[in-house]
Amino acid sequence: MPHPTLSPLYTPDRRTTSQSLMKRYMDWLFIKKGLYFRDYDDLWDWSVTDLEDFWESIWQFFDVQSHTPYHQVVFRPNRVDMIGTEWFTGATLNYAEHIFRHKPTQTRGERTPALLFASERHSLTTVSWESLEHQVVAVATHLRQQGVGVGDRVVAMLPNIPEAIVAFLATTSIGAVWSSCSPDFSAASVLDRFQELSPKALLVVDGYSHHGELIDNTDTISELCRRLPTLKTLIWIPYLDNTSKFTGRTATNVILWHEVLAIETPDEFVFEPVPFDHPLWILYTSGTTGKPKAITQSVGGCLLEHLKALGLHQDVRVGDRYFWHTNPGSMMWNFAIGSMLTGATLVLYDGVASYPTLNVLWQLAEEARINHFGNEAIYYMACQRADLTPINTSKLTYLRTISSTGSILPPEGFRWIYESVKPTIWLTALSETTDICSSFVGGNPLLPVYEGEIQCRWLGSKVEAVDEQAKPVRGKLGEMVVMEPMPSMPLYLWNDPANSRYRTSYFEEYPGNFWAGDYIQITERNGVLIHGHADATLERQGVRIGTSEIYNAVERFAEIADSLIVGLDQPGKGYFMPLFVVMKNGFPLTNELIKRIKLALQTQLSVHHVPDAVYSISEVPYTISGKKLETSVRKILSGMDILLATNKDTLRNPASLRQFAEFVK
Numbered sequence: 001m002p003h004p005t006l007s008p009l010y011t012p013d014r015r016t017t018s019q020s021l022m023k024r025y026m027d028w029l030f031i032k033k034g035l036y037f038r039d040y041d042d043l044w045d046w047s048v049t050d051l052e053d054f055w056e057s058i059w060q061f062f063d064v065q066s067h068t069p070y071h072q073v074v075f076r077p078n079r080v081d082m083i084g085t086e087w088f089t090g091a092t093l094n095y096a097e098h099i100f101r102h103k104p105t106q107t108r109g110e111r112t113p114a115l116l117f118a119s120e121r122h123s124l125t126t127v128s129w130e131s132l133e134h135q136v137v138a139v140a141t142h143l144r145q146q147g148v149g150v151g152d153r154v155v156a157m158l159p160n161i162p163e164a165i166v167a168f169l170a171t172t173s174i175g176a177v178w179s180s181c182s183p184d185f186s187a188a189s190v191l192d193r194f195q196e197l198s199p200k201a202l203l204v205v206d207g208y209s210h211h212g213e214l215i216d217n218t219d220t221i222s223e224l225c226r227r228l229p230t231l232k233t234l235i236w237i238p239y240l241d242n243t244s245k246f247t248g249r250t251a252t253n254v255i256l257w258h259e260v261l262a263i264e265t266p267d268e269f270v271f272e273p274v275p276f277d278h279p280l281w282i283l284y285t286s287g288t289t290g291k292p293k294a295i296t297q298s299v300g301g302c303l304l305e306h307l308k309a310l311g312l313h314q315d316v317r318v319g320d321r322y323f324w325h326t327n328p329g330s331m332m333w334n335f336a337i338g339s340m341l342t343g344a345t346l347v348l349y350d351g352v353a354s355y356p357t358l359n360v361l362w363q364l365a366e367e368a369r370i371n372h373f374g375n376e377a378i379y380y381m382a383c384q385r386a387d388l389t390p391i392n393t394s395k396l397t398y399l400r401t402i403s404s405t406g407s408i409l410p411p412e413g414f415r416w417i418y419e420s421v422k423p424t425i426w427l428t429a430l431s432e433t434t435d436i437c438s439s440f441v442g443g444n445p446l447l448p449v450y451e452g453e454i455q456c457r458w459l460g461s462k463v464e465a466v467d468e469q470a471k472p473v474r475g476k477l478g479e480m481v482v483m484e485p486m487p488s489m490p491l492y493l494w495n496d497p498a499n500s501r502y503r504t505s506y507f508e509e510y511p512g513n514f515w516a517g518d519y520i521q522i523t524e525r526n527g528v529l530i531h532g533h534a535d536a537t538l539e540r541q542g543v544r545i546g547t548s549e550i551y552n553a554v555e556r557f558a559e560i561a562d563s564l565i566v567g568l569d570q571p572g573k574g575y576f577m578p579l580f581v582v583m584k585n586g587f588p589l590t591n592e593l594i595k596r597i598k599l600a601l602q603t604q605l606s607v608h609h610v611p612d613a614v615y616s617i618s619e620v621p622y623t624i625s626g627k628k629l630e631t632s633v634r635k636i637l638s639g640m641d642i643l644l645a646t647n648k649d650t651l652r653n654p655a656s657l658r659q660f661a662e663f664v665k
Helices: 014-019 020-033 040-049 051-060 095-100 129-145 162-173 187-197 218-228 257-261 299-313 331-342 359-368 377-383 412-422 500-506 547-554 591-604 630-637 653-659
Strands: 073-074 086-089 115-119 125-127 153-157 177-180 201-207 207-212 213-216 233-237 255-256 278-284 294-298 321-323 344-352 372-376 401-405 428-429 463-466 478-482 514-522 528-533 537-539 543-545 560-564 569-572 575-576 578-583 615-616
Touching: 020 040, 020 051, 020 299, 040 051, 040 560, 051 073, 051 086, 051 299, 086 299, 095 162, 095 299, 095 478, 115 162, 115 543, 125 321, 129 233, 129 257, 153 187, 153 218, 162 177, 162 201, 162 331, 162 344, 177 187, 187 218, 187 294, 201 213, 201 218, 207 428, 233 257, 255 257, 278 299, 278 331, 294 359, 299 331, 321 331, 331 344, 331 372, 344 359, 344 478, 359 372, 372 377, 372 463, 377 401, 401 537, 412 428, 412 630, 463 514, 500 514, 528 547, 528 630, 547 591, 591 615, 615 653, 630 653
Parallel strands: 115 344, 153 177, 153 201, 177 278, 201 233, 233 255, 321 344, 321 372, 372 401, 401 428, 578 615
Antiparallel strands: 073 086, 115 125, 207 213, 278 294, 463 478, 478 514, 514 528, 537 543, 560 578, 569 575
């Protein structure tokens, strides 16, 4: 755990802060609104206290364009919970239209591309704004011709390719609702998500590449067509083989991607204005312990949240190049699209981060002149364990920020980035959440970076760590709650007309407050330490323990590559806390090493952190989004069948769960 007096790893210089959008925003508030704030803490206090003025200032600062004016910024119908809160009532707008505001005009010229794309199979290519616009208009025209209109659902099973961005922009441009999965999802997993949406259009690829292996998707697509009877059109993208065609049986109109692009389009394309609270997309919870919840978020809410998050907190500016290693099955894909709202070029990569080597993405960062580089914490830790030193192999001249999310980035991960990647980099750790398609906490261009610590709570996010009585605490572990509504909170969960699942999921734990699910500590400088998901929190003799601090200590051992710890309440036997470790090649788990591990945890943390037993495993199970699967492992160890404990289609390495059944006695 970082010490409060620890020197920062990075402190922004005066030039960096003065040029940041956050500083420009604070200056704008003073000039336009007469609001002066001494520092970020003052600004944050105002943003979570005066919700109406704060969110209206975001609208005005970023010059949000509405086809009809709003007549009320926020209306909260009750104080029991935040469900039903209305934002910018009366306003009509379009998310895609705000992205195309950054299309270069004839007088400005084509200075910056709209997209850059590379993959395991393709070298870096450019998609111009002109090409992007043509493709979006063509796909939108086809969708309209097939009867897809405002409020209809368009679903996709696509990799992280330009066609996926085109399809999303076309969908939202006509007021339809988007939802997507990665092509490596099984048919059952995709149907769990798409069936209840009754979609009218489906976009697919013939297959995908994984670690260099080409995997055909035809059988899965045939199953989807058979089980999605509401489909009016299937758009087939021949990604692996440009001569491939869909040969399965379907009553759906099948059309090839190049045929869509050849459709005659109108001379003037009109973006469909929709109400602020019109659905933009449907995202899904991980579904590791049951059927995924279909979270529906609004056009206006995500527009404002992404302008705030990517513009102010990640300092993404016009002309920047923004990259996040993700895919359309993760909310970070949706979040990354938000970078285009600020005028940035979005850089896409389709492939595994470790193929052919762990250097592939650092080479991409240099070749594509990336300014903002994002990935999961497990990627950076894999680089650190492999003794990678990108600082010696890549210039990374243009790189300004590195971002981390997924599992918690430990202190040694912070140090590795500053020592082995770039010593002048601004490292931003996020705690991404599908619930708002953003993060409640993360980076800030005005603040220093401390080892292992998230810089701040984001503007408009009234995050607190609370005890069992829902009282905010400082310097102590508590559960993360959000005490005021935010525009991008879920409108509702799909097919939950009485909001019963919504209310149970977010407002039952701490009535009146939005339960965010993480176990956190707010430091004396108002930074944030994440200690793991509350469901996986350990509790011994009344002492709550965050799993991340154990991982930080254990994974410092040279012999250990990864670890996982859970706590089990055993009736009649007390509390049992086993630690599972993945050994580095050539190292055995010896009694001497176990003693050293226990001693380190006792001296560095406390006697409560010492595991009852230490076991060697082959690998730690991870979700597709890069989080350790502590809760499901705990259920398996408690005797639950593996098939009931988790949904294997949500896991990166589902076979890893079988080893835990061997420990059940």
